[in-house]
Amino acid sequence: xxxxxxxxxxxxxxxxxxxxxxxxxxxxxxxxxxxxxxxxxxxxxxxxxxxxxxxxxxxxxxxxxxxxxxxxxxxxxxxxxxxxxxxxxxxxxxxxxxxxxxxxxxxxxxx
Numbered sequence: 001x002x003x004x005x006x007x008x009x010x011x012x013x014x015x016x017x018x019x020x021x022x023x024x025x026x027x028x029x030x031x032x033x034x035x036x037x038x039x040x041x042x043x044x045x046x047x048x049x050x051x052x053x054x055x056x057x058x059x060x061x062x063x064x065x066x067x068x069x070x071x072x073x074x075x076x077x078x079x080x081x082x083x084x085x086x087x088x089x090x091x092x093x094x095x096x097x098x099x100x101x102x103x104x105x106x107x108x109x110x111x
Contacts, residue, residue, distance in 0.1 A: 002063055009056040016053070017045035 021041035024030045030037035049057075 002059075005056065005059040005063060009053065009060050012053055012056060013045070013049050016048040017041055020044040020048075
């Protein structure tokens with residue numbers, strides 16, 4: 001992911017919120033209720049970004065997907081993969097202990 005594409009997308013999303021907020025705050029009703037102006041500006045910004053910012057979003061998410069694919073291809077492990085391996089090791093160790101001592105399994109189920 002290029003930092004430039006993420007920066008462009010972030011700036012455009014902020015503008016999609018701040019410009020409508022500034023325009024709405026010019027109206028007397030919203031000067032008395034700025035929280036209502038913020039809600040409307042957020043809805044307008046969400047709509048504008050959904051309609052017009054599809055290409056910058058695709059660039060950012062495509063870059064993230066490429067980085068993740070490179071990370072898995074080079075063998076670097078994520079935290080989730082390491083956690084899953086540790087949990088699997090504990091389960092395997094428990095199963096091998098039960099297989100070696102079947103009476104322990106019966107006692108564990110009673111207790």
